[in-house]
Amino acid sequence: MRDSDSFTEVVGRWAGTPVQYVPLHQEIRALELSDLADADDLGMRLGTQARLRDGRLQITAWGEDVVFARVSATIAQHRLPPEVRRQLDETDLPLGAILKRNQVRRHTLKITRPDQYTERDNPPLMQVRALLTLVGRPIAVVRETVHEKLMQHRATDPRTELRFA
Secondary structure, three states, rough: OOOOOOHHHEEEEEEEEOOOEEEEEEEEOOOOHHHHHHHHHHHOOOOOOEEEEEEEEEEEEEEEEEEEEEEEEEOOOOOHHHHHHHHHOOOOOHHHHHHHHOOOOEEEEEEEEEOOOOOOOEEEEEEEEEOOOOOOOEEEEEEEEEHHHHHHOOOOOOOHHOOOO
């Protein structure tokens, strides 16, 4: 994950199947005090407008949705090319898929293990915080929470050999 520019692609390769991005919430609003860490990483002031997105990565298996990860992003909307902003407004594609054509780079900032959680049947195993840059300029902070079910659905093809953390 540290060396990949697309978390969604890493999850799909690990699982050996394409994953579906399911949007849960999206809004454009002014950055607040609770967003201070993201604002600092993006070099933005509190009060600046940003796009916030939340969703999950999942597959449908055996008639049920299996959640592999939860993802969220704080996006410096004003730094994006107009086409990217339009796609964020009009599609439900994952952020990485939208940004891929723009040669966005992903820089892992931190990987932690959650110490508290409520999901007993699919607990989170790790949380990743990363910065996305476009031509060296920060455009988004992403948070990715990998769940136990992803480890249970690992592909067996040796060509998909990937290392987590």
